[in-house]
Structure formats: structure tokens, C-alpha cells
Amino acid sequence: MARRGLAAVAGGAAVAAALPWLLDDFLVSLALSCLMYVALATSWAMFSGATRYVSLGTSAFFGLGAYVSAWTVAAAPWPVVIAGGALIAAAFAGLAGLAILHLRGTYFAVLTFGMSELTRHAVTYGEKQYAGTVGRVLTVAPSSRTVYLTVLAIAVAAVGVAVVVRGSRFGLALIGIGADEQRAQTLGVPTRRVKVAGFALSAAFAGAAGAAMAVRWTYIDPTAVFNPFIGLQTVLIAIVGGPLSLTGPLLAALVFSLLAEFLRLQFPYAYLIALGILLIVAVLYLPQGLAGLWQTRARAERPTAAR
């Protein structure tokens, strides 16, 4: 299963890597935003889908990554910038996780939302105070092909790590926490450590994605990169796709980036209304997400294999 999954990921990645040489700029930028959401939604589902700790803090990690990139891109080599974004986001998530991961359900969701808003305001304040400006113009930036391939690499890494994690003890521990945390603890899972590690791991990908995407925008400010909408759309894609599946979020990321690209510019309000309705419908009628559609069918065909 894991081997077949990895092979499929490698095939998809090879196709995606060729796109900048085959398609025009518009389609490549579409593919780029799709890959960004693949990375974000897959890494979100890795932790939140498995443990059912719904995190709304993705935008905090993304924004931190973007700011690390803005601060260092002129001075450091590109891979170091990306790694820095990932590390800072992971460290921040680790610290925040130590403080808030004992709270479940709504408390956790609301706290992570508060955390990303607090980070945004703190960065705004810090930039005003010490840099004398709110936004930053990125004059030095790698070529757009480099950015595309970087985001592709992050997305592939996220999917690959998700596949590996699923089959590992660590992944089973995460799912055990989602099913029944107390039981998992009783059975000897170090729940606190697993949760903090999972939260930090998932944040690392969001941080890396933020660091890579920041240079695409040439001008960044806290309102743009800490936009709670990034976090919400990530959750939306993962939920609509199916928080427990790998292929679901991939498909959903594709659908949503297409929707966003074609609707958002012409009908921004209608686009967001559609997003809202989709989210509600998905939560109400597709608790397993889009992936639930083919998973139930597969189970119906092979009733014994499902057990």
C-alpha cells in the first residue's frame, strides 16, 4: 500500500515537474497555487485529520515562514531560506503545542485561531516598531521556475511524509489519539509528545510553503500572509477532500484552485459564498469527504477486506 502510494506520488511529481516547460505562465501559476494547497492540506490532515484536533492556525505557520523568507532571502541561499521557514514554524508550533495541546475540541480550534491572529498582530507591531514599516518589498527573488519546483518539492515531501507516517508507529499513535485519547494513553502512547511532534511536523510544511510563496508576491504584509483565509481554505480543502484520506485532499486542492482562479477575480463574493455553502454541505453530508464516495464503494465491493 505504502509502496504503491509512493510510486503514484513519484509519477505525479514527474509530470508536475515538467509543467513549467509545457504550459504558459497562467496555467503554471494555477498549478503553483494548487501545489501550495496540496502541501498545506496534506500536512494539515496529517495531524488534524488523524488526531481530530482541528487546527485553524495554519496561517500563523504560513505567515511566519513567509516572514522568515522576507527577512533572509537577500542574505541566505535559497534552500536555507526554505529550511529556515520550516524550522521556525515547527519550533513555534512546538512551543505553542506545549501550551495548548492539552485542550481539545472547540477550545483547541479557537485557541489556534487566536494564536494566528496574535502572531499577525505581534509581527505587525514588531515590524512597525523595529523596521518602521508594515509591509516588505522583496527585491531579490529566485526565478519563478525555481519557486515552482520548490513548492512542488514541498508538496511531494508533504504527501510522501504523510504516506510514510500513516504506516508508522507514530502515525498509528496519532490515529489512536483521534479515536480515543485516554485509551491511547492507557495503552502506553506518550500522547503529549506525539501530539506536539505531530503538530510541529505539520507546521513545518506550512512554514516551508509560506517561505517559498512569499517571494512570488514581491510585496508582503502581515494582513496578506497571516490571512486567516489561508488557514480556513486549507481546512476546507482537507475536510471536503476527506481528512483521513490522501487522494481526497489532492483532488480537492485541484478543484478549489480551479474554482478560485476562475471565479475569484470575476465574482469574488459569489466565490466565497460558494465556498461557504460547499463547506457546510461537505460537513453535513460528506463526513468522510469526497474520498468517502469511493471508499464506501470500494468497501461495498469487498465487504471482507474492509474489516
Next chain:
Amino acid sequence: MRLWIELVVSGLITGGIYALVAMGLNLQYGLMRILNVSHGEFLMLGAYLTYWAYLVMHLSPFVFLPPLLVGLFVVGLVVHRLCFRRLAETTPEVEAFEARSLLVGFGLMFVVQNVALLVWGADLRGYQYLAGTVSIAGVGFTANRLVAFAAALVLGLGLIAVLRATLLGRAVRAMMQSPTGALLVGIDVRRLHPAVFGVGLALAGAAGALLSMVFEISPSMGEPYTVTALIVIALGGFGSVTGSLLGGLLLGVVEAIGMHLTSPSLKMVLSYGVFMLVLITRPNGLFVR
């Protein structure tokens, strides 16, 4: 001294509105475990409807308040019927229900806010109502702020009185304490849940109506109030309506004084800081022993 009186009184005035917003939200959460993050959007709806009634039909906000309350109550019934009833039936486990209803709330937020943007556009709007100045202890306040505060307090205390004294209120409190026990003594959940959800929205709408008398309104005005309501609820305790009233007033005063002592640009950092600190250290609220 005069400065401090001014800070405290203006803090209390803002806090009264905070309290009203938070009480509706907390009532819904305490009873049904629905943390409705689209709460502020219904506040915005109330503000716009009041504005529209004032401009088009020349109705004073207070004359329009009763129909507004009824209207939003009905909206609440419909929203509950469409979104939350099915969710509650298909998701019996509390934690999963909480997480999912939160996501439904975000969906509603997108829908309501952007429908408002489509209908009314993104501009700031406002009207003049009771804009004269009244002086208290030598400090001047505009009359509309005082009236809004009084109305918020009346509505808030009224809600607490209903919860304390009437049979209906007792039923609601019983369900908050023990849903199963309430079912056993014959309280009709299927009727009470939508009704309480409607009351929550009606209170949000009332807060919006009061705000529209004082401040300019815009379709994105709701979100900050949702956040403030969450902070107030965290201060007063999830599920405690009286706690929300006290927490709202407290937050108003703390904000007014904090902004005076530091700087207005730190307002959100301060509120979020307080919020996270309280949730991390005292997740059951400040007033719980």
C-alpha cells in the same frame, strides 16, 4: 480622577455591547455545544436592517427593535433547521459535533458576509441618531452611547431574569447541566434547541442595532465582534451567561484602560493575549471557583 471616570464609563459602555454579543453566543454554546463563529455576521445583519429601516421607513431604531428581534429569531430557526439539526442527529459524539459545527459556522460566516457585500457593497455607512451630548459627573458622552448601553443592559439582565425565574429558563438551564436528565424529566429538546439558537441570533441582531446608532457599519464589522465575544466567553466561562455579562463589562473597561496606558495599535495584541492567557490557565473562566 476625571480621566479615570471617563475611561471606566466609556469602557463600561463598550463592555455592555460586548456582553450582549457574548451572551447570545454563550447561550448557544452552553446549551447545544455550537460555537457559532458566524455570530458577528448576524450582528452585522441586525445593524444593516436597522440602518435600512431608519433610512427607508424612517423608523427609530427602538421602534424597529421588536420586529428585528422576531425576524432574527426566525432566521435562527431556519439556520438551525437547515444546518445544525441534521448535524446533531448524525454526530452524537460531543467532541466531533463541536468541531463540525465550528466548521459549519465558518461556512455560514462566508455566506452571510458575502451576501451582505453583494447586496450593500463594502462602503462604510451610518446615520445620525441621538447624537447630542449628555454630561455625567462632568464628563460628556453622546446620548446614543448611553441609550445603547442602557438597552444592552436591559436586554442582558432581562435574559438572565428569564433564565432564572421562568419555567422555560429553568428548562434551558436544566439542559445545560444535564442533557440526559432534562430529557428524562420531559423537556422537549427538539423544540428548545432551535428556539435557543434563535434567541442567540436575536441578541446578536439587537447588539448590531445598538451599534448602528453609535458607529458606522460595514459588512465586515461582524468578525471583530465574534472574536471579542469569544474572548468574553473565555473570561466569563463557556456556558455561563451571567459570567458573560460580567466578562463583557470587564473586558470593556480593561480595553479602555489598557489602550490608554499603552497604545491603541496594541489593542488586538492585548485582547488576544488576555484571551489566550485565560484559556490556557483558567479554561473554565475567571469567575469559576
